[in-house]
Amino acid sequence: MGMRNNDNDNNNNNNVKNGGGVKRKGLWSPEEDEKLMNYMVRNGQGCWSDIARNAGLQRCGKSCRLRWINYLRPDLKRGAFSPQEEHLIIHLHSILGNRWSQIAARLPGRTDNEIKNFWNSTIKKRLKNTATSSSPNNSDSSDHTHLKANVVGGGPVFMQEYEAAGVCMDSSSSSCSSMATQFGNPFNPNHHLMVMDQQHNNSIFDLNGVVPMFNLPNEVGTENLAGAMAALNDLSVPGWEVSNYESVNNNNINDDGSIKLEELDWEGLLANVSSLPHLDFHLQ
DNA sequence: AAACAAGACAACCGCTGGTCC
């Protein structure tokens, strides 16, 4: 898309009575932008209705807030989404659903509105096309079953990404601590929850990535699990936390010992872990 | 060149939750 003519002087009929005076609506003019920008730079953030008044704008506070957050803020990143950002959006949406603000919080310089628009106009369409070309039964990821659908559909993709990021998938080659130090977080969200299940004690998986990460090395047996978890927590890998998950059972373990993702009780799992204080999302 | 359709993005609307009095 090219530059837009933001001159709103032609839209003078976009005014509404609001409280004490007439409030402008519609697109912002460059003059209005300048007023708001100057005010914010000089005075910083405060009560938005006061800002609207004190900056000499005929706008409601809500409109000013939106304009600042979505357009004028100096830390905004401009331009198209990079492939990495696109991947991250898809990834986070598979976990968080339409919680645009939470997704935006993990993409520095991007706004919830921007991501929402990008999703609705581009990604949704692309995924739809992919789904119809691969499987007619794939549903929209925003529906209630998005967790399971995306685990099954998206798992291998994310596995490849983790491998590319240097995450060790080999249960025989790493000690507990070396595994943890290789956790490089390819997406850099604020929180990643690494879950170990205790019944199937050789597995670790990244809940936010909804993929199994790798198996524990042989030297970490059931009796040492608590110690291993403590050790991993002590490593304090930024953005990663370790928790238990106990409801994996024999019904959802493959013959080769890996977890059957499609059989997992994802809602139960998320309900379980969403009660933890460090998580900021809940199941819909 | 004009008309129309589709895409992209900005902004609004209605609702919710938090805070204060």
Add this chain to the structure above:
DNA sequence: TGGACCAGCGGTTGTCTTGTT
């Protein structure tokens, strides 16, 4: 306790640009 006010969120609509016929 409840009402007023405010910030923030997600859905939706409106507007402009670009592509196609």
